[in-house]
Amino acid sequence: MSNTRSPLWHPFTQHALADAEILIEKAQGSLLYTHDGRTIIDGISSWWVNTHGHCHPALVKAVQEQAAQLDQVIFAGFTHAPAEKLALELLKFTPSGLSHLFLSDSGSTAVEAALKMAIGYHAHRGKPRHTIVALEHGYHGDTFGAMAAGAPSIFNDIYAPFLFKVERLPFPEKNAEEKTITAFKNLLEKNAHDIAALILEPLILGAGGMRIYSPSVLKQLSDLCKTHGIILIADEVMTGFGRTGTRFACDQAGIMPDIMCLSKGITGGILPLGATLCSSAIYDAFYVKDKAKTFWHSSSYTGNALACAAALANLNLWQENDTDAQIKNLTARQAAQLKRLENHPFIANPRQCGTIIAFEICHKEKGYLSSIASALYSFFLNHDILLRPLGDTVYVLPPYCISDEELARITTTIIKALDAIGSGALKSAA
Numbered sequence: 001m002s003n004t005r006s007p008l009w010h011p012f013t014q015h016a017l018a019d020a021e022i023l024i025e026k027a028q029g030s031l032l033y034t035h036d037g038r039t040i041i042d043g044i045s046s047w048w049v050n051t052h053g054h055c056h057p058a059l060v061k062a063v064q065e066q067a068a069q070l071d072q073v074i075f076a077g078f079t080h081a082p083a084e085k086l087a088l089e090l091l092k093f094t095p096s097g098l099s100h101l102f103l104s105d106s107g108s109t110a111v112e113a114a115l116k117m118a119i120g121y122h123a124h125r126g127k128p129r130h131t132i133v134a135l136e137h138g139y140h141g142d143t144f145g146a147m148a149a150g151a152p153s154i155f156n157d158i159y160a161p162f163l164f165k166v167e168r169l170p171f172p173e174k175n176a177e178e179k180t181i182t183a184f185k186n187l188l189e190k191n192a193h194d195i196a197a198l199i200l201e202p203l204i205l206g207a208g209g210m211r212i213y214s215p216s217v218l219k220q221l222s223d224l225c226k227t228h229g230i231i232l233i234a235d236e237v238m239t240g241f242g243r244t245g246t247r248f249a250c251d252q253a254g255i256m257p258d259i260m261c262l263s264k265g266i267t268g269g270i271l272p273l274g275a276t277l278c279s280s281a282i283y284d285a286f287y288v289k290d291k292a293k294t295f296w297h298s299s300s301y302t303g304n305a306l307a308c309a310a311a312l313a314n315l316n317l318w319q320e321n322d323t324d325a326q327i328k329n330l331t332a333r334q335a336a337q338l339k340r341l342e343n344h345p346f347i348a349n350p351r352q353c354g355t356i357i358a359f360e361i362c363h364k365e366k367g368y369l370s371s372i373a374s375a376l377y378s379f380f381l382n383h384d385i386l387l388r389p390l391g392d393t394v395y396v397l398p399p400y401c402i403s404d405e406e407l408a409r410i411t412t413t414i415i416k417a418l419d420a421i422g423s424g425a426l427k428s429a430a
């Protein structure tokens with residue numbers, strides 16, 4: 001039977017099984033307000049985008065003012081002050097070595113542009129390369145190039161015949177990091193001049209289960225890329241703008257990627273925007289008096305003035321609110337919350353990367369479709385907490401403005417859920 005509730009097709013939603021969507025009327029800070037009077041704590045920053053909290057007055061004001069001045073203008077042959085200022089400010093804010101940026105609309109489109117830049121870089125220098133290397137369990141989005149770079153999974157199974165082939169390095173598990181490095185070295189031995197790019201999520205794989213790995217592996221992989229002229233694409237769509245405890249995850253490894261993909265936190269979560277930053281070597285490979293070597297890539301809303309104004313306001317907030325200190329503070333508060341959880345008998349592999357905490361539920365069903373995920377999701381929502389477990393992985397990734405009380409309530413609810421699993425009451429409790 002088809003869904004008769006609404007003509008809308010929601011993301012990652014099996015409408016034949018899902019409950020009716022919750023109607024949200026407004027949001028402020030860490031809180032979502034429903035049409036029927038509930039207040040829900042947003043424990044995942046609404047899919048990892050909302051860094052400063054919802055409807056931050058400075059971001060709202062910037063968007064309102066920009067909307068009254070210039071909304072959107074074709075970005076080929078035209079430009080505008082918010083985009084120009086954003087480019088300069090963003091390049092100051094991000095790791096050194098990046099000199100130009102291409103704007104798009106989302107994390108996936110930032111990744112598509114990155115892959116095309118990397119392939120074009122080699123081709124335009126007359127030495128085309130055809131292999132992309134990625135990390136096992138990686139996730140880079142749901143467009144075709146991004147799906148190809150991401151791990152084969154339930155998300156892309158039926159599209160597999162349409163995806164380009166990618167070489168995958170084993171995920172650098174703790175104390176087995178050498179396996180990843182050796183696998184990369186083996187690939188290099190066989191095929192170094194055909195490898196165009198290594199794409200990875202630095203330090204923590206988000207959708208792949210909040211898997212954390214060490215900055216030293218990242219550094220070694222980056223060094224190998226440099227030695228062999230391979231473009232390193234750091235997909236900081238999730239990790240960027242403070243999530244891992246520093247402004248960018250790459251900062252912790254002291255590396256300078258050739259390309260960096262940004263989105264999510266770039267506007268503080270108020271408007272969609274993607275940015276693909278690259279080195280001057282990449283830009284220069286396209287910068288020739290030959291139309292055929294143009295970067296043939298666009299989308300209608302590229303450089304949207306409202307999104308650029310929001311991103312600029314976001315960067316201002318980092319200065320004015322001392323967001324670096326806020327992140328340090330949230331990192332410490334999250335460590336305290338993890339302490340409350342880590343000895344619970346139903347928790348495995350408790351871990352933290354900056355402002356993110358995660359753990360696995362000890363449960364017989366593993367994997368993304370594990371029924372425990374939907375039971376927990378419902379349990380949390382019934383307690384007015386928004387958490388969306390990735391299969392048996394539970395994580396908390398809150399806005400930086402979350403209060404002590406709200407954070408503590410999330411943990412208390414998780415403990416209640418774990419206890420309910422213990423007593424076998426989770427489903428009835430939900």
Ligand SMILES: Cc1ncc(COP(=O)(O)O)c(C=O)c1O
Pocket residue numbers: 106107108109111139140141142201206207235236237238239263264
């Ligand atoms: C690391 C990473 N890259 C890319 C994407 C895709 O971003 P979007 O959903 O904005 O297309 C995501 C989304 O979660 C992500 O976590």
